[in-house]
Amino acid sequence: MEASITFKSVAKKNKDETLLAELTFGVEKNTRFALVGPNGSGKSTILKLICGFIHKDKGSIYIKGFDADINSNQIKSIIGYMPQKSDFDQDLNIFENLSIYGQLYGMSSDDARKRIEYLAHKLNFSNYLKLHSIEIPCGVFKKLLLARALLHDPEILILDEPTTGLDPNQLVEIRNLIKFWNSLSIHEKKFGLVCGNRVKRQDSLLKKISSKLANRVRRLILDDDCNDTACALKVFLRSDYVKIQYFKNMHRFLPALFKMNGGKIYNIPVDDRLRNAGISKYSFNNRFWVGITDLIKVWILKKRRK
Numbered sequence: 001m002e003a004s005i006t007f008k009s010v011a012k013k014n015k016d017e018t019l020l021a022e023l024t025f026g027v028e029k030n031t032r033f034a035l036v037g038p039n040g041s042g043k044s045t046i047l048k049l050i051c052g053f054i055h056k057d058k059g060s061i062y063i064k065g066f067d068a069d070i071n072s073n074q075i076k077s078i079i080g081y082m083p084q085k086s087d088f089d090q091d092l093n094i095f096e097n098l099s100i101y102g103q104l105y106g107m108s109s110d111d112a113r114k115r116i117e118y119l120a121h122k123l124n125f126s127n128y129l130k131l132h133s134i135e136i137p138c139g140v141f142k143k144l145l146l147a148r149a150l151l152h153d154p155e156i157l158i159l160d161e162p163t164t165g166l167d168p169n170q171l172v173e174i175r176n177l178i179k180f181w182n183s184l185s186i187h188e189k190k191f192g193l194v195c196g197n198r199v200k201r202q203d204s205l206l207k208k209i210s211s212k213l214a215n216r217v218r219r220l221i222l223d224d225d226c227n228d229t230a231c232a233l234k235v236f237l238r239s240d241y242v243k244i245q246y247f248k249n250m251h252r253f254l255p256a257l258f259k260m261n262g263g264k265i266y267n268i269p270v271d272d273r274l275r276n277a278g279i280s281k282y283s284f285n286n287r288f289w290v291g292i293t294d295l296i297k298v299w300i301l302k303k304r305r306k
Contacts, residue, residue: 004029010059019045051081080154082145084161088133095129105152119147124232173270181235191240191263196233198272225265226255253298
């Protein structure tokens with residue numbers, strides 16, 4: 001297979017300390033690769049070398065065929081990097097930080113805004129966009145760092161300690177979803193969608209009833225085989241997702257959209273959690289009418305596909 005990342009006899013020192021010595025490895029295209037080791041073993045050094053933040057002392061590094069010594073700008077344009085710690089500008093709010101970052105990668109301000117709004121909906125941090133970094137809980141900030149890394153739709157995504165600071169139960173649930181996904185065959189993964197289904201709901205009685213009713217109506221009309229489309233935890237192939245025409249609020253109809261393309265829906269129970277910050281911009285009335293309008297659009301789309 002084609003190699004996305006290649007290290008050949010790479011060495012790196014920090015003064016008299018040897019960080020890497022004659023390191024050789026490769027990462028194939030369209031694969032996930034994890035670096036595992038104790039603190040100080042050189043994991044972050046390798047990631048920073050890949051991203052071009054620091055330079056090697058010896059050896060060769062190739063990213064998507066580009067020589068790191070010669071084509072550093074091209075390499076940086078195709079990589080998204082999520083650091084361990086925040087480096088957001090504290091004088092700017094979250095939206096401004098993300099917008100400037102996107103524009104540094106050649107995005108127009110309008111394209112950056114649309115991409116930020118999309119990622120904010122997908123990762124559930126819309127209520128934090130006008131806050132500053134010092135006001136953001138650690139677990140939420142991990143989502144912001146991930147969103148920034150994904151902002152310019154990179155070909156290679158580098159994550160440095162991505163799960164540090166997240167809720168332990170949430171980590172288990174995410175790993176369970178990924179474990180189930182990995183157990184599927186290649187055929188089952190084609191337009192397959194693993195959906196988290198919230199149990200032990202922490203909402204008010206009105207929201208519990210309206211959500212239960214909405215899910216039943218949606219499933220009856222669209223026959224999407226999903227019990228809880230509003231849950232943010234979902235696993236699917238990016239290559240399948242990008243084939244679906246984007247529209248606002250589509251995240252609530254992903255099961256129907258994936259099933260329209262011949263995929264199968266898998267439901268996995270996850271624990272619901274109380275909102276720890278921010279206020280939802282939706283009330284029963286506006287969510288109801290937005291939901292009905294979107295539901296009709298997806299139903300028409302489904303009818304046309306038959």
